[in-house]
Amino acid sequence: MKKILITGGAGFIGSHVVRQFVCNYPNDHIYNLDALTYAGNLANLSDVEGLLNYTFIKADITDEAVINNLFEKYRFDAVLHLAAESHVDRSISDPFSFVKTNVLGTVILLQAFKNLWMGNWEGKRFYHISTDEVYGSLGETGFFTETTPYAPNSPYSASKASSDHFVRAYGETYGMPYVISNCSNNYGPNHFPEKLIPLCIHNILNNQPLPIYGNGKFIRDWLYVLDHAKAIDLVFHQGKNATTYNIGGSNEWTNIDLVKLLCQLMDQKLERAVGTSEKLITYTTDRPGHDLRYAIDARKINAELGWKPSVTFEEGLSQTIDWYMDNQAWLEQVTNGDYLRYYQDQYNTLLK
Numbered sequence: 001m002k003k004i005l006i007t008g009g010a011g012f013i014g015s016h017v018v019r020q021f022v023c024n025y026p027n028d029h030i031y032n033l034d035a036l037t038y039a040g041n042l043a044n045l046s047d048v049e050g051l052l053n054y055t056f057i058k059a060d061i062t063d064e065a066v067i068n069n070l071f072e073k074y075r076f077d078a079v080l081h082l083a084a085e086s087h088v089d090r091s092i093s094d095p096f097s098f099v100k101t102n103v104l105g106t107v108i109l110l111q112a113f114k115n116l117w118m119g120n121w122e123g124k125r126f127y128h129i130s131t132d133e134v135y136g137s138l139g140e141t142g143f144f145t146e147t148t149p150y151a152p153n154s155p156y157s158a159s160k161a162s163s164d165h166f167v168r169a170y171g172e173t174y175g176m177p178y179v180i181s182n183c184s185n186n187y188g189p190n191h192f193p194e195k196l197i198p199l200c201i202h203n204i205l206n207n208q209p210l211p212i213y214g215n216g217k218f219i220r221d222w223l224y225v226l227d228h229a230k231a232i233d234l235v236f237h238q239g240k241n242a243t244t245y246n247i248g249g250s251n252e253w254t255n256i257d258l259v260k261l262l263c264q265l266m267d268q269k270l271e272r273a274v275g276t277s278e279k280l281i282t283y284t285t286d287r288p289g290h291d292l293r294y295a296i297d298a299r300k301i302n303a304e305l306g307w308k309p310s311v312t313f314e315e316g317l318s319q320t321i322d323w324y325m326d327n328q329a330w331l332e333q334v335t336n337g338d339y340l341r342y343y344q345d346q347y348n349t350l351l352k
């Protein structure tokens with residue numbers, strides 16, 4: 001039985017990764033370590049919390065003494081590191097918390113893993129889950145490959161880039177077996193409604209404005225979160241040591257076209273007259289340092305590990321909307337007082 005630590009498992013992607021591992025590897029024990037910040041929610045894992053190969057640990061990765069004690073107590077064989085501050089807009093107003101969690105927290109985990117296994121690395125692995133935003137912005141053409149130079153533009157992407165470098169440095173300096181993946185924008189169930197897609201779903205359900213930054217022509221490459229969780233499973237079990245894999249949806253959308261599609265799908269599902277939701281679209285002040293375009297070249301993970309996305313965007317988006325419509329209690333719980341304050345600060349308007 002392997003002891004696998006997953007950090008950030010109560011968050012959006014982490015909860016799908018925890019489920020993927022707990023359900024598919026009953027002979028491994030999965031430890032989910034999460035500080036339960038505003039983005040962490042144990043309700044995301046209510047279906048697996050009673051399983052025998054699952055343990056939740058509430059802890060903060062920036063608390064060095066606590067993390068060292070946990071590594072000594074449980075002697076984890078492997079780490080899948082997802083815990084992070086993850087929202088670009090929050091990184092613009094509060095960069096220090098991104099440095100603390102994403103940089104310092106990652107180094108504390110690396111150091112604890114090194115202290116445990118240095119000189120005895122056989123069968124051990126540190127898997128760092130990162131973002132394509134470390135590569136900066138593309139122009140209208142081209143794709144991010146695993147050798148694209150890092151050029152992060154936001155405090156969020158700079159903190160993730162820094163953490164990627166530390167992981168690689170621990171591999172080079174201490175021989176720590178590691179793997180890194182850099183993924184494009186995810187969407188799907190349990191996504192916190194600060195990000196574009198769940199924010200717009202929530203606002204359409206509540207007849208609230210849909211804030212589009214700048215001219216809405218910014219492009220993202222969207223991947224269904226369950227396909228990301230499957231890719232993470234493959235990279236963890238079959239990925240080559242000291243290697244980076246790019247993961248993406250080959251699915252580029254301008255923000256405005258995406259939000260219009262969302263409006264059309266939701267008008268149908270809510271049985272509203274065609275065009276009702278689109279009237280909620282409101283152009284707002286642009287995000288500072290807004291990256292124009294992200295797009296992943298995923299040929300390496302496809303060729304080496306046989307991974308490709310399994311659902312089309314229309315299918316994934318439709319399933320995502322259905323999930324939010326069926327789980328309005330979840331949505332109401334996470335859009336509480338703190339969220340309303342965040343929303344007012346970020347959008348300069350009250351959410352009714």
Ligand code: NAD
Nearest residue numbers: 008010011012013035036037039040060061083084086186
């Ligand atoms: P999220 O914000 O939904 O979840 C982050 C989780 O980390 C939460 O459960 C939170 O409680 C926990 N956490 C935060 N600070 C912590 C701390 N100090 N100690 C312990 N736990 C802490 O994020 P997500 O969207 O699920 O992203 C997960 C990872 O994947 C991140 O590393 C992110 O950079 C990366 N990623 C995200 C995307 C995306 O589109 N969301 C794309 C590529 C990569």
Ligand code: TYD
Nearest residue numbers: 088185194195196197211212213218220255
């Ligand atoms: P987001 O979901 O925050 O992901 P990221 O910034 O990590 O790519 O944003 C996706 C795109 O949508 C990005 O170009 C910014 C834009 N956006 C808006 O236009 N309005 C919004 O309210 C939000 C949150 C994002």
